[in-house]
Amino acid sequence: MRILSLHVLHRKALPGGYAVLRLGGEPLEAEPGQFVMVRGDWGFSPLLPRPFSLALVEGNELTLLVKAVGEGSRRLAAVQRGDTLTVHGPLGTAFRKPERGERLLLVGGGVGIAPLLFLARVAKPSRGGGLAAIYGGRTRRDLPMAAELAAAAENVTFITEDGSAGEKGLASDAMQALLARPRFDRVVACGPWSMMAAAAKLAADKGVPCEVSLEAMMACGYGICLGCAVPTPGGGYLYACSDGPVVDAGRVVWEAGDVEPVASAKPMREKRRAAPRKARKPEGTS
């Protein structure tokens, strides 16, 4: 992995706070599933670089899909052409290379589409098997790069929770339908925790191997902060940045819940104070 200083070659702003960034200047060799840590030159706050799965790497150019969530990603989504970003990578594990004739089902949600898009684009020339994809989001705005996915995979099902694009429902609903017939050799999922948990379960029920690309809050991206812990069977943790982000779905305790809880709080009126979370045994910080 390297630390590169790259220029913003192109920025395409999308509705819903998404932006597609094309960066260039120095070559980077990476495989689908790997990620980079990205930061702008803006002093100490926000401090930490943010992780992004590579959506494509071609020669001296790489493509990232950014969603403005916190201060760091908001700034990255708003960069201008010509701005310089520090890019550290490629980091982490990659998806298994598709074998000749292997039939893949990609299941993506929101920004989770980025590494699947890279995989689809790379896998396509050598497929011979099949490359179907399910792409889900809350609304049609939450399907960024849908056209790129449609071009890269041969059979894409779009599905939104409000029905504003494609079918109405969850990615797992579409997956259930597609997996009804046993014609896939591998499921590859990336998206919100609940989506990946559902994909992992459905694939396991059908006996289909399932790879996921994990997302977790991390500070460093290269195995030194130990922040991105994801619970594993047996009571331990794996680290999303260095054991992952791509891991076999069976290595994760999905019931443990999202490592970045997004569950909405109960309305204030219903309960004056947020119920104190059952105290987890504090072991200390370090």
Next chain:
Amino acid sequence: MSGERKLAIGALALRNPVLTASGTCGYGLELARYFDIAMLGGVCTKGVSLEPRAGNPPPRVCETPAGMLNAIGLANVGLEAFLAEKLPKLQAAGATVFANVLGTTPAEFERLARKLDGRPGLHALELNLSCPNVKEGGLRLGTDPGRVREAVAAARGATKLPLVAKLSPETHDIGALARAAADGGADAVSVMNTIRGLAIDVRTRRPRLGNVMGGLSGPAIRPLAVRLVFEASRAVSIPVIGVGGVARWEDAVEMMLAGATAVQVGTASFVHPRAPLDVLVGLDAYCKEQQLAYHDLVGAVCLD
């Protein structure tokens, strides 16, 4: 001040005053993929306990203004794996190794020190007397001068290795803690560990860390660390190692002017893997330009 004075922690001469901070460089080997870690004054490893520890439930880190909170929970491979897998590689890399050790009682520090004594490739021990939120030991041990002296003395009796006591900022009298460490036989003190903080997500109304509270680090805490280094260095004659928010060479110079003999670069390594080396290169350029030895900077703040 004499430019002749050697930069040393006990009997250990350091090649320069820039070290990594424990918990921010893994076992040092992770940084070795980015630069030659033998170039640093020292590498302080992730805290090692007698037994392996899995750490706290996630989320373990969150970002705060110019800093971050962490509640890792001292996840580490344990002493046995450290000795078998990590230390030989650090030795091969030529690093000056400070093993940060984590005990909850003086007896545990004694056992850790005894087991690490005389190990090839190990140059010093840093006693973690100050991890916030640990039930046993941690802050309760690290904020009580009597217990600090006791823990350091226990380790002192079990090893000839230079001993560094890492102190907590959660005290009204850092001088008393530093003196207690010196009385116990410490060859230096590291000032400071993280300070406890809390961040709450206003949408979920939940703490942003699984462990509720966490240790605050990064540039946000630097003025606090500089103040504590200033106070500690005036309370003891043993060297003070400045830790807390050092991200640039200027920050290292500031720490040294406040009284630090050496500095540790911590959270900055999360932002940039070469941060410790960059701090060293900048410090060297500054010293050369000013025609100063490292030691000329130590405590050289002008107060008149």
